[in-house]
Amino acid sequence: MGMEISDELLSAVVPVIVYWVFSFFYEFLAQHCVNYRLHPIGEEEEKNTVSRSKVIKGVLTHQALQILTVCIVTKVWEEKGEEPTVQHSLPRIAVQFVIGMAVIDTVQYFGHRYMHENKFLYKHTHSAHHALVVPYVYGAQYGSLLDGLVLDTLGSALAFVVSGMTVRTSIYFYSFAIIKNLDVHSGLYFPWNPLQGFFPNNCAFHDTHHQLKGQKYNFSQPFFLSWDLILGTYRPFTVEKRKEGGFQVCLLTKDD
Numbered sequence: 001m002g003m004e005i006s007d008e009l010l011s012a013v014v015p016v017i018v019y020w021v022f023s024f025f026y027e028f029l030a031q032h033c034v035n036y037r038l039h040p041i042g043e044e045e046e047k048n049t050v051s052r053s054k055v056i057k058g059v060l061t062h063q064a065l066q067i068l069t070v071c072i073v074t075k076v077w078e079e080k081g082e083e084p085t086v087q088h089s090l091p092r093i094a095v096q097f098v099i100g101m102a103v104i105d106t107v108q109y110f111g112h113r114y115m116h117e118n119k120f121l122y123k124h125t126h127s128a129h130h131a132l133v134v135p136y137v138y139g140a141q142y143g144s145l146l147d148g149l150v151l152d153t154l155g156s157a158l159a160f161v162v163s164g165m166t167v168r169t170s171i172y173f174y175s176f177a178i179i180k181n182l183d184v185h186s187g188l189y190f191p192w193n194p195l196q197g198f199f200p201n202n203c204a205f206h207d208t209h210h211q212l213k214g215q216k217y218n219f220s221q222p223f224f225l226s227w228d229l230i231l232g233t234y235r236p237f238t239v240e241k242r243k244e245g246g247f248q249v250c251l252l253t254k255d256d
Contacts, residue, residue, distance in 0.1 A: 007167040012070040015174040016063045022179055023138035026186045030137070037246040038187045038207050038239075039134045050131040055139045058128070062141050062148040066156075069149075070174075073157045086166070093169055100159035100173050101223045107155035109227035113219045115147065133210055140185040181222040189239060189247045200225050207249045208237045 034041060088096070115126035129143035136142075141152055156177065160170050183195045184206045196202035201223055209218040217235030220228045228234040236252045 007171065008071055011167050011171045011174060012067040014171050015178045016067065018175045019059075019063070019141070019178050019182065020138070022182050026137040026182060026188065029188055030186070033188065033190075035245050036188050036190055038189055038203065038249055040242075040244060040246065044132075044134045044136060047133040048131060048136075049133075050128070050142075052136060055132070055136055055142045058142045059138060059140075062143070062145065062152070065145060065149065066153050069153045069157060073160065087168060088166065093165070096163040096165040096169060097173055097176075099163040100165065100177075103159040103162050104155040104177060105220060105223050105226065107158060108151055108222070109220050111150045111155070112221070113233070115151070116215060116219070130210065130215065133212070135185040135187060135207075135210055137182055137186045140181045177222065184222045199223055204237065204239045204247075204249050208235060208251055211249070211251060213251055 030037060031041070087093075112126075115121050125144040125147045129139075129147060132139045132142065141148060143151075156174060159173070159177075163173075165173060180195055180199065183193070184201065184203055186203050187207065189202075189204055190196060193202075196204075201220055205218060205225070206221060209215060217233050218225075218228055219233055220226065225234060238250050238252060239247050240250055242248050
């Protein structure tokens with residue numbers, strides 16, 4: 001009889017595997033779909049102040065902490081709730097996904113915004129992520145450990161608890177959230193991409209935040225723009241074609 005792999009372990013490990021599989025996929029597209037890039041090839045090396053190898057090491061460290069946290073949270077929660085094999089109906093799961101997205105967006109917005117407005121925290125935590133002026137797609141989770149714990153791990157854990165989803169459902173939800181976050185950091189503006197067509201929070205929107213002039217605006221990620229629009233931190237922008245090929249994002253004033 002083979003060894004059974006628990007849902008708790010899968011919920012922690014599968015999203016990490018999804019992260020790297022889709023990272024390689026987006027990297028492949030970035031090299032072969034240059035007419036959809038928001039930045040020319042090579043601009044990452046020119047503008048970013050952190051090496052690719054350091055970004056990869058930082059993400060792997062963050063993911064090790066994330067795996068540990070998810071295993072602990074899901075194990076404790078399942079001991080208090082129903083059996084992990086008892087799945088909810090599809091309509092209920094759909095509602096849980098919406099609740100989970102709202103929770104992640106809320107944690108991301110307020111945590112992210114505070115990381116920028118608190119000068120000490122920005123300097124010693126969140127500035128690491130903004131060393132990526134031109135984001136590497138696999139740098140979506142790059143930053144200090146505190147940054148990753150507050151913005152990524154805490155948001156995911158709260159989404160799981162508040163929505164009431166089962167551990168098995170969380171595997172799909174976490175994987176979906178990972179893919180969406182990678183797409184936001186991909187720098188690939190595909191008009192036909194459903195992740196960018198259905199969700200207004202796309203790679204062009206997030207690219208404005210990584211611009212030096214945009215770091216006080218557009219904090220929302222990875223799904224909707226709700227909190228930026230409600231609290232007045234939304235900064236409009238346009239996506240224009242570059243003469244050399246591809247696209248570029250231009251910030252506008254609120255009066256434009």
